[in-house]
Amino acid sequence: MTEVVIVPTGTANIASVMAAFRRLGASPRVSEAAGDVLAASHVMLPGVGAFGASMARLVQHGLDRVLKERIAADRPTIAICVGHQLLFERSEESPGVPGLGVVPGEVGRFPADVRVPQFGWNHVRAGEDSRLLEDGYAYFANSYRATEAPGWTIATATHGGPFVAAMERGNVIGCQFHPELSGAYGAALLSRFLELA
Numbered sequence: 001m002t003e004v005v006i007v008p009t010g011t012a013n014i015a016s017v018m019a020a021f022r023r024l025g026a027s028p029r030v031s032e033a034a035g036d037v038l039a040a041s042h043v044m045l046p047g048v049g050a051f052g053a054s055m056a057r058l059v060q061h062g063l064d065r066v067l068k069e070r071i072a073a074d075r076p077t078i079a080i081c082v083g084h085q086l087l088f089e090r091s092e093e094s095p096g097v098p099g100l101g102v103v104p105g106e107v108g109r110f111p112a113d114v115r116v117p118q119f120g121w122n123h124v125r126a127g128e129d130s131r132l133l134e135d136g137y138a139y140f141a142n143s144y145r146a147t148e149a150p151g152w153t154i155a156t157a158t159h160g161g162p163f164v165a166a167m168e169r170g171n172v173i174g175c176q177f178h179p180e181l182s183g184a185y186g187a188a189l190l191s192r193f194l195e196l197a
């Protein structure tokens with residue numbers, strides 16, 4: 001049974017990600033202990049909240065350093081929603097707060113002429129060389145997004161223009177959408193994540 005350590009940047013969607021992993025036969029547990037996060041075979045960085053507050057919680061527990069070390073070692077790690085955004089260098093949501101910076105560039109506002117937050121289902125188009133990401137419909141709940149992720153293979157969706165719906169590099173995945181709320185499509189992605197070693 002694959003153990004997944006879930007790093008709580010906030011608490012809002014912990015129960016739903018735990019349930020999603022349990023449905024897939026995995027054994028999720030929440031931890032902010034650096035040793036746990038470093039040693040775990042699989043780690044999820046979830047989150048429903050503001051970039052700045054989420055990043056502050058990681059720094060408070062020294063998990064910014066641990067997550068950068070883990071990602072540099074290409075250990076299976078999935079970051080969703082604000083967790084996905086924390087992988088970038090910064091976000092317009094929290095000016096002056098550095099992110100983990102494992103993806104060059106920033107997370108920005110949607111164009112002024114589209115409804116935000118983007119709440120609901122949207123079509124995700126995987127890249128030509130995607131290994132873990134596939135086409136399908138996913139559930140989003142976000143007011144900010146990245147439009148590129150240099151060095152990563154991206155999947156895109158459109159909301160006032162194309163944006164990074166998800167990205168992958170080796171054993172590390174970032175999802176702007178919520179796989180735990182995206183039905184069979186999301187469950188299939190989490191299942192592929194659990195198979196990474």
Ligand SMILES: NC(=O)CC[C@H](N)C(=O)O
Pocket residue numbers: 047048049050051081082083093117141142143144145
């Ligand atoms: N649901 C979330 O985690 C939202 C992330 C971020 N605060 C945004 O609005 O884009």
